[in-house]
Amino acid sequence: MPGVRRGGRHALGVAAAAAVLAGTVLVGRGLLPPEGPPSPEGPPSSEGPPPRPASIPSHAIDPVLVRSEPERLDIPKIGVHVSLGRLGLKPDGTVQIPPVEHPEQAGWYENGATPGERGAAVILGHVDGGGRKGVFYDLGRLRAGNPMSVTRMDGTVARFVVESVELVAxxxxxxxxxxxxLDHAGLRLVTCGGTFDQRTGHYTSNVIVYARLT
Incomplete structure (x- = not known):
């Protein structure tokens, strides 16, 4: 995701890392470009959009929940209670990100699994933007065992627990x-993090939270 301006600098923080296969992941304080779809923040990846994940044999594990798009994300530990938009791929193959002008927004990567469905569901958000804290500003504070939930359009609530949190270049x-x-229902939250590079106007790393349906 394009960086967010913080005091005149690009200081975005959204789901850029996750979006790499999706192309982007918002981490602790910004977005990060993965190997899959290029990150929404920074130059596009040379690899172009990643292929859809290979399917897992139906006999491996039955989906925990049927496909249903997410409407709301709640993470009590860091005070996140936000509605979710849909994010796809831009013409250049990078993953879309929520508008930098509204860092309080978060979005679900629609080309992946829906939260609760077998597979990896990816949600991206900014770490900051427009001189304000973003929805995932405190994402890096999460720890294994912290709960979170996603309310879905079919009225069900998918409840997850954090398995791990990492900061990666x-x-x-x-x-x-x-x-x-994946052979289970997983959730990935991505934003930007690490050091802010004044030269490029982007954060150098991504914060990624890995969670699993309980």
Whole structure:
């Protein structure tokens, strides 16, 4: 995602890392470009949009929930209670991100699994923007065991628990781990993080939260 202006600088923080397979992931304080779809923040990846994850044999594990688009994300630990928009791919193959002018927004990558469905569901958000804290400003504070939930359009609530949180350099974005196929229902939250590079106007890393349906 394009950086957010913070005091005249690009200081965005959204789901850029996750979007690499999806192309982007918002981490602790910004977005990060993975190996899959290029990150929404920074120059597009040379690899172009990532292919859809290979399907897993139907006998491996039945989907926990049927496909239903997400409407709301709630993370009590960091005070996040936000409605979710839909994010696709831009013409250049990079993953879309919520508008920088509204850093309080978050979006679900629609080409991946829906939260609760078997596979990797990816949600991106900014770490900051327009001189204001973004929806995922405190994403890096999450720890294994913290709960979160996603309310879906069919009225069901998919409840997840954090398995791990990592800060990774954008040039080493783990696109397969973020967007690759899973034998269970997983959720990935991505934003920007690490050091802010004054020269490029972007954060150097991504914060990625990995969670699993309980």
């Amino acid at each position: 954008k040039n080493r974005f783990p696109s397969r781990r973020v967007y690759g196929p």
